[in-house]
Amino acid sequence: MLRVDQSPLQSIESVLAQVARREPESLNYCIERYSSLVWSLARRYSPSQADAEDAVQEIFLEIWQKADRFNPTLSAETTFVTMIARRRLIDRYRKQSRLLETTSSESDFDEQPDLTGSASAELMDEAAKATRCLDSLVSNQRDILRKSIHEGKSHSQISTELQMPLGSVKSFARRGLIQLRHCMDKFSVAGTGIAS
Amino acid sequence: MSFVGPVDFRMQELAAGFSLGDVTEAELHEIKSYESKIFQAMVERFEEVAARTFLTFQETAPAEPMPEELSSRLKKMAQGFNKKSAIPNVAKGSNIAPPIAPSSIGLREIAAWLCVAASIALVLSVWIPSKSDQIVSLQQQRDRLITRASDLVRSKWESTAPDQMQGFEFGEVVWSSVSQQGFMTIRGLPINDATQEQYQLWIIDPSRDEKPVDGGVFDIASVGESIVPIQAKLRVNTPTVFAITVEKPGGVVVSDQKRLPLLAEIAVN
Numbered sequence: 001m002l003r004v005d006q007s008p009l010q011s012i013e014s015v016l017a018q019v020a021r022r023e024p025e026s027l028n029y030c031i032e033r034y035s036s037l038v039w040s041l042a043r044r045y046s047p048s049q050a051d052a053e054d055a056v057q058e059i060f061l062e063i064w065q066k067a068d069r070f071n072p073t074l075s076a077e078t079t080f081v082t083m084i085a086r087r088r089l090i091d092r093y094r095k096q097s098r099l100l101e102t103t104s105s106e107s108d109f110d111e112q113p114d115l116t117g118s119a120s121a122e123l124m125d126e127a128a129k130a131t132r133c134l135d136s137l138v139s140n141q142r143d144i145l146r147k148s149i150h151e152g153k154s155h156s157q158i159s160t161e162l163q164m165p166l167g168s169v170k171s172f173a174r175r176g177l178i179q180l181r182h183c184m185d186k187f188s189v190a191g192t193g194i195a196s
Numbered sequence: 197m198s199f200v201g202p203v204d205f206r207m208q209e210l211a212a213g214f215s216l217g218d219v220t221e222a223e224l225h226e227i228k229s230y231e232s233k234i235f236q237a238m239v240e241r242f243e244e245v246a247a248r249t250f251l252t253f254q255e256t257a258p259a260e261p262m263p264e265e266l267s268s269r270l271k272k273m274a275q276g277f278n279k280k281s282a283i284p285n286v287a288k289g290s291n292i293a294p295p296i297a298p299s300s301i302g303l304r305e306i307a308a309w310l311c312v313a314a315s316i317a318l319v320l321s322v323w324i325p326s327k328s329d330q331i332v333s334l335q336q337q338r339d340r341l342i343t344r345a346s347d348l349v350r351s352k353w354e355s356t357a358p359d360q361m362q363g364f365e366f367g368e369v370v371w372s373s374v375s376q377q378g379f380m381t382i383r384g385l386p387i388n389d390a391t392q393e394q395y396q397l398w399i400i401d402p403s404r405d406e407k408p409v410d411g412g413v414f415d416i417a418s419v420g421e422s423i424v425p426i427q428a429k430l431r432v433n434t435p436t437v438f439a440i441t442v443e444k445p446g447g448v449v450v451s452d453q454k455r456l457p458l459l460a461e462i463a464v465n
Contacts, residue, residue: 027274035262035270041250043260053266060270064277065429075244082247090217094375130248148216149246150253155218174212181212181245 016077020068027064034063034081041082044152045089055092059085089152133183141176148173204230211235215242224374225346232373232433334423338370338379345372349435351460353382367421369438369460371399378426380438385416385457388442395440396447397426403434411438413447437461 015033018026038059039052046052062084070080134142147153147161155173159166207230213219214227227235342348353366366385371378380397388394397411412427442455 022278027278028271031267031270031274035267036260037254039262039266040254040257040260053263053269056262056266057270057273060273061277064274078251079244079247082250083243086247086250087243090215091376093217130245130252134249134252145249146253148218149249150257155216170213170218173216173218174209177212177216177242177245177249178208180249181241184245184248 016063016067016070016080017072019064020070030063030067031060034060034078037078037081038085041085041089041152044150045086045093046152051092055089058092059088062088093154130180130184133180136183137176137179141172141179144169144172145176145180207235208238211238212242214239215246221344228347228374236431334379334425337377337425338381338423341372341375341377341379342370345375345377347374348372349462351438351462353380353440353458353460356456356459366458369426371426371432371435371438373433373435376428376431378428380422380424380426380440382416382422382424382440382458383420385422385440387416387418390415390445392445393442394445394447396443396451397424398439398441398451399426399428399432399435400437400439401432401435404430404432408439410447413443435462 015026015030019030038056042052042055042059043049046055063081066084070077134145137145144158144162147158148155153161155169156166158164158173159169162169210219210223210227210230213223219227342350348370349372350368350370352368355366365383367381367383369378369380385395394413394415396413398408399411400406400408409432410429412425412429414424416422438460439456440458441451441453442457443451
């Protein structure tokens with residue numbers, strides 16, 4: 001279960017607002033609260049530990065920079081943070097893909113971490129909103145989206161892994177995401193209003 | 197969020213692919229045929245869906261505590277960020293970005309809300325491991341951008357004191373709005389002492405909101421040609437002017453434009 005650290009003096013809704021106001025210690029609170037989430041994302045989307053560490057630094061800088069754009073009436077902080085992190089990681093992946101001839105899935109991470117920690121109520125709430133929509137997908141779509149979005153694998157990697165034509169993987173992934181969007185719209189899950 | 201006009205399914209597919217990091221060069225070209233703001237809004241919505249989906253899968257995933265050493269580095273970086281960044285014009289308690297000002301706004305006013313990230317390049321420079329490797333890489337990245345970006349715009353730098361610098365070539369700027377990537381090649385700017393002053397890039401894109409986008413703070417460390425990646429802090433759609441100012445270390449919130457050595461204007465078709 002994802003562990004989200006929390007200072008006892010910190011209310012769960014207000015970290016980004018405090019960062020935006022440059023309140024003392026707010027950046028440290030932000031690091032403590034979202035380090036596990038951002039690190040989880042960076043690990044999955046990065047080819048090496050060194051690359052993941054670089055990515056994490058860039059992501060936190062961007063979170064601090066864009067903290068004033070977070071609107072709590074539109075989304076949860078976790079969604080906002082995850083969006084920024086994924087966008088940055090995908091940008092890095094695109095740039096690396098342009099430079100590298102290979103798209104190796106090899107990772108230099110040593111091992112999977114232990115099952116420790118406790119769940120965040122906010123994360124659980126965010127996740128609950130999407131669970132019903134994910135359940136509505138056919139199993140192929142769900143598996144491909146899991147590998148793409150959660151495990152950070154490229155579609156060509158997924159194609160090899162599932163022995164499925166690349167075009168089919170792309171189609172399943174894209175249409176699955178479109179279906180999820182329609183489903184979440186139906187359940188009135190609001191947008192974030194985050195700007196690029 | 198709702199989309200303006202009829203929703204084109206192909207456009208949705210491309211936006212979904214873009215948000216998954218999976219579009220081909222040909223599809224990037226195809227994306228150009230769509231109205232950029234509508235497409236961006238669609239991509240943003242899919243990014244949000246993907247973020248929520250990640251969180252759903254993450255609910256049952258193993259916890260992954262960040263390495264202590266990295267956490268310590270981040271906290272040191274936070275100290276530097278706080279010292280070097282000015283407080284933007286955000287009212288206490290407000291989470292909404294400042295409103296867009298009228299079109300008559302100049303560089304002085306327009307920079308006010310932009311510049312939190314002005315110190316990022318300086319802070320990040322601490323983590324860049326090998327300068328020579330980076331120069332090679334930047335050259336390669338720039339070459340590839342020029343080769344592959346079908347929407348590339350480029351312009352030569354011009355001195356703001358042309359009478360004194362007639363015939364001198366300062367280099368150029370290249371930019372692709374599709375890939376949101378660009379590079380400056382710069383010759384002839386004086387080497388700066390980063391503890392005293394730094395160069396700062398501004399990108400003016402009237403199609404956005406007529407406020408220049410912070411393009412990042414950078415240093416000139418050697419004589420000869422420097423290649424500097426553009427670090428646009430906001431999406432740039434149709435840049436018309438790139439401007440370099442000289443500012444205090446970390447950049448400024450409001451530029452007085454007293455020192456604006458180079459400009460590059462993009463010709464409008």
